[in-house]
Amino acid sequence: MELxxxxxxxxxxxxxxxxxVSNISYLTDFTNFSKDEREAYLLIGEDFAYIITDxxxxxxxxxxxxxxxxxxxxxxxxxxxxxKKLNSKIKSLGIEEDNLTVAEYKIVKKHFKKLKHxxxxxxxxxxxxxxxxxxxxACFIGDKAFKYILTRIKTGVTEKKIAFEIEKFVKxxxxxxxxxxIVAFGKNSSIPHHQTGEKGLATNDKLVLLDxxxxxxxxxxxxxxxxxxxxxxxxQKEIYQVVYEAQQKAVDFLNSKIKLGEKxxxxxxxxxxxxxxxxxxFPDIPHSLGHGIGxxxxxxPYLSPKSKEVLKEGMVFSIEPGIYLPDFGSPRFGGEAGGxxxxxxxxxxxxxxxxxxxxxxxxxxx
Amino acid sequence: MELxxxxxxxxxxxxxxxxxVSNISYLTDFTNFSKDEREAYLLIGEDFAYIITDxxxxxxxxxxxxxxxxxxxxxxxxxxxxxKKLNSKIKSLGIEEDNLTVAEYKIVKKHFKKLKHxxxxxxxxxxxxxxxxxxxxACFIGDKAFKYILTRIKTGVTEKKIAFEIEKFVKxxxxxxxxxxIVAFGKNSSIPHHQTGEKGLATNDKLVLLDxxxxxxxxxxxxxxxxxxxxxxxxQKEIYQVVYEAQQKAVDFLNSKIKLGEKxxxxxxxxxxxxxxxxxxFPDIPHSLGHGIGxxxxxxPYLSPKSKEVLKEGMVFSIEPGIYLPDFGSPRFGGEAGGxxxxxxxxxxxxxxxxxxxxxxxxxxx
Numbered sequence: 001m002e003l004x005x006x007x008x009x010x011x012x013x014x015x016x017x018x019x020x021v022s023n024i025s026y027l028t029d030f031t032n033f034s035k036d037e038r039e040a041y042l043l044i045g046e047d048f049a050y051i052i053t054d055x056x057x058x059x060x061x062x063x064x065x066x067x068x069x070x071x072x073x074x075x076x077x078x079x080x081x082x083x084k085k086l087n088s089k090i091k092s093l094g095i096e097e098d099n100l101t102v103a104e105y106k107i108v109k110k111h112f113k114k115l116k117h118x119x120x121x122x123x124x125x126x127x128x129x130x131x132x133x134x135x136x137x138a139c140f141i142g143d144k145a146f147k148y149i150l151t152r153i154k155t156g157v158t159e160k161k162i163a164f165e166i167e168k169f170v171k172x173x174x175x176x177x178x179x180x181x182i183v184a185f186g187k188n189s190s191i192p193h194h195q196t197g198e199k200g201l202a203t204n205d206k207l208v209l210l211d212x213x214x215x216x217x218x219x220x221x222x223x224x225x226x227x228x229x230x231x232x233x234x235x236q237k238e239i240y241q242v243v244y245e246a247q248q249k250a251v252d253f254l255n256s257k258i259k260l261g262e263k264x265x266x267x268x269x270x271x272x273x274x275x276x277x278x279x280x281x282f283p284d285i286p287h288s289l290g291h292g293i294g295x296x297x298x299x300x301p302y303l304s305p306k307s308k309e310v311l312k313e314g315m316v317f318s319i320e321p322g323i324y325l326p327d328f329g330s331p332r333f334g335g336e337a338g339g340x341x342x343x344x345x346x347x348x349x350x351x352x353x354x355x356x357x358x359x360x361x362x363x364x365x366x
Numbered sequence: 367m368e369l370x371x372x373x374x375x376x377x378x379x380x381x382x383x384x385x386x387v388s389n390i391s392y393l394t395d396f397t398n399f400s401k402d403e404r405e406a407y408l409l410i411g412e413d414f415a416y417i418i419t420d421x422x423x424x425x426x427x428x429x430x431x432x433x434x435x436x437x438x439x440x441x442x443x444x445x446x447x448x449x450k451k452l453n454s455k456i457k458s459l460g461i462e463e464d465n466l467t468v469a470e471y472k473i474v475k476k477h478f479k480k481l482k483h484x485x486x487x488x489x490x491x492x493x494x495x496x497x498x499x500x501x502x503x504a505c506f507i508g509d510k511a512f513k514y515i516l517t518r519i520k521t522g523v524t525e526k527k528i529a530f531e532i533e534k535f536v537k538x539x540x541x542x543x544x545x546x547x548i549v550a551f552g553k554n555s556s557i558p559h560h561q562t563g564e565k566g567l568a569t570n571d572k573l574v575l576l577d578x579x580x581x582x583x584x585x586x587x588x589x590x591x592x593x594x595x596x597x598x599x600x601x602q603k604e605i606y607q608v609v610y611e612a613q614q615k616a617v618d619f620l621n622s623k624i625k626l627g628e629k630x631x632x633x634x635x636x637x638x639x640x641x642x643x644x645x646x647x648f649p650d651i652p653h654s655l656g657h658g659i660g661x662x663x664x665x666x667p668y669l670s671p672k673s674k675e676v677l678k679e680g681m682v683f684s685i686e687p688g689i690y691l692p693d694f695g696s697p698r699f700g701g702e703a704g705g706x707x708x709x710x711x712x713x714x715x716x717x718x719x720x721x722x723x724x725x726x727x728x729x730x731x732x
Contacts, residue, residue, distance in 0.1 A: 032561040034545070035401065037664060055652025056558040059692045075650070097468040102461065103483070105468045117469070164537050171530050179400075192422040195398040284441070286421025298403060326425045 001027065001067065003123055005046065008094065015045035015086070016094035016118045017108060022295045023096070023120040024051075028065045031218050032057070038104075041079065042068070045090065052079050083111035094118025125292050125300040126314040131219060132347055135293065135316055138175065138214040138221035139345055139357045145169045145214065146225060146359045153208060153229065153366050159183040159196045166212050178213035178220035179297050187337035189226065190326045192287055205229055206236065207338045208366075213297060220297045222318050223357045224343035227364040236338070237363065239323050242280045243340045244361055246273040246321035250289060250303075254311065255352045266290075266307030273321045274305070282323045290318040293345060316347045316356075367393065367433065369489055371412065374460065381411035381452070382460035382484045383474060388661045389462070389486040390417075394431045397584050398423070404470075407445065408434070411456065418445050449477035460484025491658050491666040492680040497585060498713055501660065501682055504541065504580040504587035505711055505723045511535045511580065512591060512725045519574060519595065519732050525549040525562045532578050544579035544586035545663050553703035555592065556692045558653055571595055572602065573704045574732075579663060586663045588684050589723045590709035593730040602704070603729065605689050608646045609706045610727055612639040612687035616655060616669075620677065621718045632656075632673030639687045640671070648689045656684040659711060682713045682722075 004027065008016055018024055021035045024042055028051060033039040040053040040061075051068040053061055058072055071082045092114040095105070109115060127135070145166055152165045163181040170177055184194040186205030194209070201208070208229050213222040226240065250273040257264040270289040278284055290303035293316055301309035301317060311317075320343030325336075344357045370393065374382055384390055385407050391397045394417060399405040406419040406427075417434040419427055424438050437448050458480040461471070475481060493501070511532055518531045529547040536543055550560040552571030560575070567574070574595050579588040592606065616639040623630040636655040644650055656669035659682055667675035667683060677683075686709030691702075710723045 032559065036662065058652070059557045059690075060559070060561065074652070095468065097472070100468050102463040102466050102468065102471045105471075106463070167537075168534065171533075191425045193398065193426070195426065286424070286440070296402065324425075 001049070004044065004120070007123060008044070008046070008118075011094060011116065011118060013092050013094045013116065013118065014090045015043060015048075016120075017100075018042035018044065018096060018120060019104065020096050020099040020120065022299070023099075023124070025218065025295055026120070026124055028068060030061060030065050032060060043071075043082065043086070045086075048086070048089075050082060052082060080107060080111065083108070087111045092116060096120065121300045124294055125309075126312065127294060127316055127347075128314070131294060132314070132316065134217045134219035135221060135345070135347075136356050138178070138216040138219055139223070141170060141173045141175050141216065142212065142214045142221045142223050143357060143359045144173065145212070146210070146223070149210065150227070150364070150366065153201065153227075155203060156200045158198050158200050159185055159188070160198060162210070163196045163212075166210075170214050173214075176215040178215040178222065181212035182209070182224075184209040184339075185229075189339040190324045190337045192322060192324055192339070192341070201229060203230060206232065206336075207340070209339060209341060211341065211343065218295055220293050220295070221345060221357065222293055222297055222343065223345065223359065224320055224322075224341045225359060225361075225364070226340040226342065227366060229366050231365065232363065233336075236340075239282070239325075239340050240363060242277060242282060243321050243323055243342050246276045247319050247342050247344070249273055249276050250319050250321070251346070251353055251355075258311075258348065258352050263310050266301050266303040266309045266311065267305055269311070269319070270303045270305055270307065273319070277321060277323060283325070285322055286324060287322070290320055292317045311348055313348050313350055316345060318343050318345055320344075367415070370410065370486070373489060374410070374412070374484075377460060377482070377484060379458050379460045379482065379484065380456040381409060381414075382486075383466075384408035384410065384462060384486060385470065386462050386465040386486065388665070389465075389490070391584065392486070392490055392661055394434060396427060396431050398426060409437075409448065409452070411452075414452070414455075416448060418448060446473060446477065449474070453477045458482060462486065487666045490660055491675075492678065493660060493682055493713075494680070497660060498680070498682065500583045500585035501587060501711070501713075502722050504544070504582040504585055505589070507536060507539045507541050507582065508578065508580045508587045508589050509723060509725045510539065511578070512576070512589070515576065516593070516730070516732060519567065519593075521569060522566045524564050524566050525551055525554070526564060528576070529562045529578075532576075536580050539580075542581040544581040544588065547578035548575070548590075549577075550575040550705075551595075555705040556690045556703045558688060558690055558705065558707070567595060569596060572598060572702075573706070575705060575707060577707065577709065584661055586659050586661070587711060587723065588659055588663055588709065589711065589725065590686055590688075590707045591725060591727075591730070592706040592708065593732060595732050597731065598729065599702075602706075605648070605691075605706050606729060608643060608648060609687050609689055609708050612642045613685055613708050613710070615639055615642050616685050616687070617712070617719055617721075624677075624714065624718050629676050632667050632669040632675045632677065633671055635677070635685070636669045636671055636673065639685070643687060643689060649691070651688055652690060653688070656686055658683045677714055679714050679716055682711060684709050684711055686710075 043050040054074040093112040097117040189207045189209040211224040253272045288304035322341030324339035409416040420440040459478040463483040555573045555575040577590040619638045654670035657664045688707030690705035
């Protein structure tokens with residue numbers, strides 16, 4: 001909260017209006033609001049902090065949220081009544097332009113003249129030890145789930161069944177999934193975000209791509225492994241090796257910069273892996289190299305071609321290069337369609353990068 | 367799509383820009399975009415229909431989405447390039463003001479002068495037979511899950527465990543949950559949207575509130591039952607009876623209106639149940655009486671005090687009165703905190719209202 005208030009002062013704002021559910025969770029530690037609807041807002045200034053919610057949540061918020069004054073909307077009272085009460089105090093208000101809707105904006109604008117974008121996410125990108133411990137625990141459970149799921153991959157099993165087995169395992173550990181697992185067999189692995197389906201595993205599918213994450217006390221992990229069902233072909237092994245090396249190149253580059261105490265941006269790291277894959281004659285990675293992770297699976301910092309974010313101590317993010325050869329196949333892949341992605345999470349520590357997902361990246365054959 | 371185009375003409379717009387994931391799913395039948403991020407948009411006019419997405423989805427969209435031209439963003443091309451290409455054709459553009467963010471709005475505004483709110487949800491509120499069949503199937507699986515879960519409610523079992531058992535059952539039927547199940551034991555039932563937790567069921571908890579839904583081919587169900595662990599007290603039985611009657615009053619009122627062919631709004635139905643509960647000396651319902659359901663758990667029409675929506679044939683919605691007596695208890699409830707909610711789904715048919723969740727509403731003692 002002190003960090004937030006100093007950031008509000010730094011932006012020369014009198015208050016901020018927070019609408020993003022993840023940021024509300026971050027600031028209040030209350031995690032039961034749904035992302036599908038607007039069930040709460042925060043209005044925070046130097047000497048006030050309101051949480052605005054309705055009758056469904058009042059009891060729970062009263063019990064669990066400290067340091068906030070509750071404003072109950074509904075039953076004739078709406079958020080505008082609070083705006084009216086405070087608008088003499090608030091000349092300039094920060095809003096989350098990347099979250100607030102146009103309809104909400106039109107209402108806010110009626111009450112406050114000077115509105116300006118305010119970024120809470122950037123505060124979240126620097127994790128404290130407590131947050132990092134939670135992410136590590138999520139990674140630890142993910143690694144266990146990976147070991148377990150290898151024992152369930154058999155001819156005929158469907159993608160959905162494997163995804164469900166991962167989920168059951170994760171829940172048996174008292175955790176949740178951080179997103180619906182991606183399980184892609186054979187040529188489905190050529191679709192970076194394949195929708196896990198009813199396809200059964202066939203002997204000639206060869207590739208099994210598993211991309212899943214765990215949520216522990218609201219903090220997320222994320223990991224991808226691509227394994228082989230049967231003996232990989234020579235070109236499949238080559239592709240696997242290139243993806244593996246691309247990740248390693250990015251890690252080495254980032255490590256060397258951290259050790260030298262030099263600034264490095266998300267874009268620079270992204271470029272290292274991307275250029276390496278292209279230099280080997282494979283198609284460009286059709287997604288960012290990586291993303292920050294925490295309360296959300298995808299959050300700042302981004303390791304993308306355009307990212308100017310400087311990677312700093314306390315940041316946690318994925319590095320996940322991939323090669324995808326779609327339907328039409330590729331001579332280099334023996335004409336077969338397929339894809340390989342390897343994804344791990346890393347935390348920036350004082351002396352270098354630390355990998356916190358620890359599952360093997362050797363070629364695994366089942 | 368024809369319905370959409372006629373609605374675009376009706377609003378005197380040249381095109382609409384669709385950003386809501388549910389509306390994108392509705393119009394394209396492609397259901398793999400995440401709600402947490404902007405992974406796609408639609409831009410639709412009289413003689414064009416674009417789907418805008420990035421490299422992660424291009425392969426899948428190419429295979430599954432018909433009748434749309436794909437515009438791939440990323441790799442130097444962004445959505446604004448498409449805007450530039452089309453802005454001579456588009457004088458007035460419909461946007462989803464309740465979904466589009468301020469940041470997106472600022473970009474759209476650069477290219478199109480006349481922007482106006484456009485509502486796709488209202489099209490979705492009238493379901494066709496195919497959609498209703500899917501919701502019925504979701505309800506059917508939900509009813510089976512309810513029967514099953516009654517066998518798992520035992521002293522010591524935790525709320526989370528029961529929620530997980532519901533989930534496993536639903537998934538074993540090839541379906542998904544439509545939202546994280548709410549399981550509330552004892553006084554936790556006094557919180558309308560309780561966050562299912564680690565509380566174990568104790569003999570004196572008495573109340574077990576179960577609110578869960580099933581998703582079948584992307585269409586959702588939703589149901590709540592409150593059952594008794596042991597013998598209910600006299601006042602608990604009375605409260606249950608009042609909630610049950612409140613639902614019945616709303617159903618009877620709506621049915622009589624439909625049969626007379628008279629217009630009836632969501633607000634009128636809401637009022638019937640709400641006033642009945644208050645007339646019995648209980649606190650007002652701290653939420654709406656009901657909500658439409660389909661691709662989203664909560665969508666139009668709403669049965670709330672302010673809803674002017676006229677309820678029509680083909681609409682599917684919940685009717686879910688509740689009485690909640692929080693921590694401090696209430697003399698009428700023997701000083702005990704607790705809550706009762708009963709929720710069913712209904713479809714408006716030509717000759718009247720049809721209930722499509724069919725689990726018993728008799729008092730159930732375990």
